[in-house]
Structure formats: structure tokens, C-alpha cells
Amino acid sequence: MSFDLVLFGGTGDLAWRKLMPALFQAWRHGKLPAGGRILAVGRNALDAAGYRDWLQQRFNDLSGPTRPSAEAFSDFAAQLHYLQLDLTQPAHYRRLQRWLKQPKAEEGRAAAADTVVLYLATSPHLFPQICEQLGAVGLNGPEVRVVLEKPLGHDLESARAINRAVGAVFSESQALRIDHYLGKSAVQNLTALRFGNALFEPLWRRESIASIEITLAESLGVGTRGDFYDRTGALRDMVQNHALQLLTMIAMEPPARHEADAIRNEKLKVLQALKPFDAHSARRDVVRGQYRAGVCQGRAVPGYTEEGSVPAHSRCETFVALRTEVRNWRWAGVPFYLRTGKRLAAGSAYIVVNFRAVPHPIFPGPHPANKLVIKLQPEDGLELHLLAAKGASGLETLAPVSLDLDFDKAFLEDRVGAYERLLLEAIHGRLNLFVRSDEQEEAWRWVEPVLQAWREDDAAGLGPRPYAAGSWGPAGASALVARDGFSWAEEQ
Numbered sequence: 296m297s298f299d300l301v302l303f304g305g306t307g308d309l310a311w312r313k314l315m316p317a318l319f320q321a322w323r324h325g326k327l328p329a330g331g332r333i334l335a336v337g338r339n340a341l342d343a344a345g346y347r348d349w350l351q352q353r354f355n356d357l358s359g360p361t362r363p364s365a366e367a368f369s370d371f372a373a374q375l376h377y378l379q380l381d382l383t384q385p386a387h388y389r390r391l392q393r394w395l396k397q398p399k400a401e402e403g404r405a406a407a408a409d410t411v412v413l414y415l416a417t418s419p420h421l422f423p424q425i426c427e428q429l430g431a432v433g434l435n436g437p438e439v440r441v442v443l444e445k446p447l448g449h450d451l452e453s454a455r456a457i458n459r460a461v462g463a464v465f466s467e468s469q470a471l472r473i474d475h476y477l478g479k480s481a482v483q484n485l486t487a488l489r490f491g492n493a494l495f496e497p498l499w500r501r502e503s504i505a506s507i508e509i510t511l512a513e514s515l516g517v518g519t520r521g522d523f524y525d526r527t528g529a530l531r532d533m534v535q536n537h538a539l540q541l542l543t544m545i546a547m548e549p550p551a552r553h554e555a556d557a558i559r560n561e562k563l564k565v566l567q568a569l570k571p572f573d574a575h576s577a578r579r580d581v582v583r584g585q586y587r588a589g590v591c592q593g594r595a596v597p598g599y600t601e602e603g604s605v606p607a608h609s610r611c612e613t614f615v616a617l618r619t620e621v622r623n624w625r626w627a628g629v630p631f632y633l634r635t636g637k638r639l640a641a642g643s644a645y646i647v648v649n650f651r652a653v654p655h656p657i658f659p660g661p662h663p664a665n666k667l668v669i670k671l672q673p674e675d676g677l678e679l680h681l682l683a684a685k686g687a688s689g690l691e692t693l694a695p696v697s698l699d700l701d702f703d704k705a706f707l708e709d710r711v712g713a714y715e716r717l718l719l720e721a722i723h724g725r726l727n728l729f730v731r732s733d734e735q736e737e738a739w740r741w742v743e744p745v746l747q748a749w750r751e752d753d754a755a756g757l758g759p760r761p762y763a764a765g766s767w768g769p770a771g772a773s774a775l776v777a778r779d780g781f782s783w784a785e786e787q
């Protein structure tokens with residue numbers, strides 16, 4: 296199979312921080328199909344050699360101990376090409392079209408590729424224009440797929456506008472919406488856990504499960520992204536996409552086949568079943584916070600509004616905790632709690648499935664109920680918390696024990712990063728891990744009342760609640776779960 300992968304935004308942050316390192320890893324792991332060309336497209340006046348030098352420099356800055364050797368980099372870089380394009384100029388798309396259709400021998404191939412992946416890692420406001428121009432020069436044939444990076448809109452209407460513009464040129468199965476959380480190994484393991492094992496599925500329902508928590512905690516602040524972040528906030532940046540995608544993977548019904556639309560249909564049904572917010576519940580069941588100066592992992596750090604490019608009076612949220620329910624037979628009445636934030640006490644992501652207590656305790660207690668912890672990062676693994684007998688006499692007491700599966704260690708040689716996995720899936724045309732437009736729009740529809748409530752609160756002078764950097768967010772986040780008699784699981 297031959298492929299061309301075109302990276303729009305080839306000199307942008309995402310390209311050199313995530314995409315090129317992921318492609319390098321894919322190449323190093325021998326997973327990148329032979330006969331491929333990677334074309335970076337950007338405004339800078341570079342040629343292929345100049346781009347390779349520039350990227351090597353970036354790799355050196357970035358990769359530290361895992362930095363590729365000069366030899367490995369140059370072998371990989373032989374597949375890298377560069378085309379200077381101004382994406383606002385229709386004529387420039389014809390140059391791209393020629394490059395793709397009429398390869399030169401020195402570019403490594405004599406015929407056009409079987410598969411063309413166009414990865415739009417540019418600012419999303421350019422997507423409609425780029426798609427239109429790609430269509431105008433015929434770069435939307437059946438061999439072409441377009442990959443769209445987030446943020447895909449900032450509300451339902453803008454997301455729809457992007458989807459309409461993309462849909463006018465590409466079919467749904469050609470448009471691959473990235474949510475890099477779906478590329479994480481732990482998410483693959485979650486599917487495997489649920490649908491590859493008979494053990495959990497009978498318990499995976501309201502009769503056995505008391506609550507579910509999803510925590511996506513970052514210890515980092517907004518760093519140099521203050522300008523972007525201040526227009527976005529945690530609800531749009533993490534909840535509308537990553538956290539909700541995880542929720543769908545937990546709550547979905549077993550799909551009939553391990554196939555993209557079978558899976559996406561089930562995920563969509565979960566989003567449609569989420570308890571909608573209204574003006575009252577958007578305030579009662581959602582807590583928004585903003586970090587103040589504090590000590591994060593032993594280091595004094597500034598508050599959000601002291602970060603570069605953040606307005607001094609910003610009301611942007613850097614933390615969200617919320618409670619929702621999936622209103623269907625499987626999950627009726629089971630609270631799902633989501634929390635995410637920057638500058639929290641730890642950088643870790645995990646899902647906790649809290650099982651119900653035994654119906655009739657015969658051991659002296661109280662004891663914690665069983666719990667399954669699905670760890671996404673920094674480690675990828677599973678922890679099953681059980682109770683076991685402790686003591687030598689016949690009057691045993693129960694003590695907590697846990698079964699701890701560390702997938703990073705178990706499958707050492709097969710570990711694949713999220714972007715590496717998603718890029719390979721895109722090249723192979725497998726859509727299971729990409730988000731369909733209706734899922735994405737449904738997720739926007741669900742968060743809209745919250746955005747609306749916050750707009751009104753902002754106007755009334757009621758901003759996010761402060762929390763100290765290095766803490767677990769505002770006190771309201773604990774109160775949210777305490778109301779139902781729960782507490783957030785301790786740091787994993």
C-alpha cells in the first residue's frame with residue numbers, strides 16, 4: 296500500500312510536538328507502511344532539506360533521552376517533503392494537487408499514492424476554506440481522507456458550520472475527527488475489558504454499580520497557550536470532547552460488531568441519553584473553578600490570571616466538575632461524575648467504577664465496596680479493589696486488597712502512543728477511533744446550557760470559584776459528590 300500524508304500546519308506546534316514525533320515512532324516500530332511520503336505544508340519559505348533540518352532541531356529540543364540518533368533521524372527524514380503554500384490562495388492548491396498526482400522519482404515514488412491522508416493541523420477557522428479549495432482541485436476522491444484536529448467549533452452552531460463545510464466536499468466516512476483520548480491505549484483496554492471478557496458485562500449496570508467517576512487532572516498550567524485557552528476554557532477544551540468520549544466508552548451498549556459505525560451508533564445513543572442541563576441544574580450540578588497562585592508539585596506557580604496573554608479579569612474556567620446521569624435502563628439513577636482541571640495536585644487520568652456494597656454484610660464492618668480503577672495516565676492499567684480475609688483465627692476480619700494489572704509492563708514492546716495509533720488508523724482507513732459528526736454535535740448540544748448559564752453568571756459578576764494551584768479544585772467539587780454520599784477517589 297502506498298500513501299501520502301499531508302500535514303497542513305506542518306511547521307505548527309502540533310506538527311512538531313505531537314505528529315512528527317508520532318510518525319517517527321511509527322516508523323521506528325516498523326508500522327509505517329513502506330512506500331509512503333509525508334508532506335509538510337506551511338507558509339515558511341523552506342525546501343525539503345530546510346524542513347528536515349528545522350524538524351531535527353525541534354526533535355532535539357523536545358525529545359531528551361529518547362532523542363533519535365542522527366542516523367535514525369536521517370533515515371526517517373528521507374520520507375519527509377515540504378511544500379510552501381499559502382492556504383488562502385486557490386492557485387497554491389493546484390501545486391499541491393500536482394505534487395500528489397505527479398510524483399517525481401527523487402521524491403521516492405513514480406505513481407500517485409493509493410491513499411492520501413490530508414491532516415488539517417491548522418487553526419479550525421481555516422477548515423471550511425481549505426476543504427472548499429481541496430474540492431475545487433479534485434482532492435476529494437475516494438482515495439482521500441481528511442483528518443480534522445480539535446477544537447472543532449466553540450459551540451453547536453460553529454461546529455455545525457464546520458461540519459457543513461467539510462460535508463460539502465467529503466463524505467462522512469472520509470472525514471476523520473480526532474479526539475486523541477480515543478487513541479490512548481487505556482481506551483483500547485477499556486473496550487477490551489468490557490467486550491472481550493465475560494466477567495464484567497453482567498455487572499456493568501445500575502444493579503451492581505453505585506457511581507462512576509472520570510478524572511482528567513493536569514498539574515500543568517496553561518503555559519504559553521493563555522491566549523487560546525482563555526477563549527476556550529476547560530468545558531470546551533476537555534469536557535465536551537475527551538471526558539464525554541470516555542463516558543460513552545464506559546456507558547455504551549455492546550456494539551454488534553467491532554466496526555466504526557456499530558460503535559459510533561452506540562456512543563451516540565449514550566450522548567442522547569445524557570440528562571440535559573437546564574438553567575437550574577447547570578448551576579447546581581456543575582462547578583467551575585479558576586486556579587490562583589499556589590504550590591504545585593513542590594514549586595510555587597502563578598495564578599491563571601497572572602499567566603502570559605491571560606486578561607487580568609478573566610472569568611475563564613480552568614476546572615470543571617459535574618454530575619450527570621445516563622437516562623436509560625442500564626444506568627438509570629447512577630451518577631456519573633466528571634472532573635478536569637489545570638494545576639491540580641497531580642497529573643493523572645483515571646476512571647473509577649464504584650460497585651455497590653454487599654446486600655447483606657456478615658463480616659464486622661464497615662468496609663469499602665469493590666472498586667475498579669481504570670488508569671489512563673501516567674500509567675496504563677487496571678486496579679480491582681476487593682476485600683480479603685485477614686487474621687489466623689476463625690473470626691477473620693476483612694481487609695482491602697487489590698489486583699493490579701500494569702499494561703505498560705505486560706505489553707512492553709507493543710506500547711503505542713495516542714497520535715501514533717490514530718495516524719496509523721487514518722492511513723489504514725479504519726474509523727473506529729474517530730468521532731462522527733453527529734456524536735460531536737450531540738456533545739455540543741449537551742454542554743450548551745452550561746455555557747449559557749455561565750454567560751449569564753459572568754454578566755451578573757459571578758465568575759468561577761477560585762482554587763489554589765496544587766489542590767484538587769474548589770471545595771464545591773467535593774460537595775457535589777458528597778451530596779450523593781460519595782467522595783472522589785484519592786489520587787491514583
Ligand code: BG6
Pocket residue numbers: 475513532533644
Ligand atoms: C488537549 C487540550 O486536547 O488535551 C490540552 O487542548 C490538554 O489543554 C491536553 O492539556 C491533555 O492531553 P493529555 O493527553 O496530555 O492528557
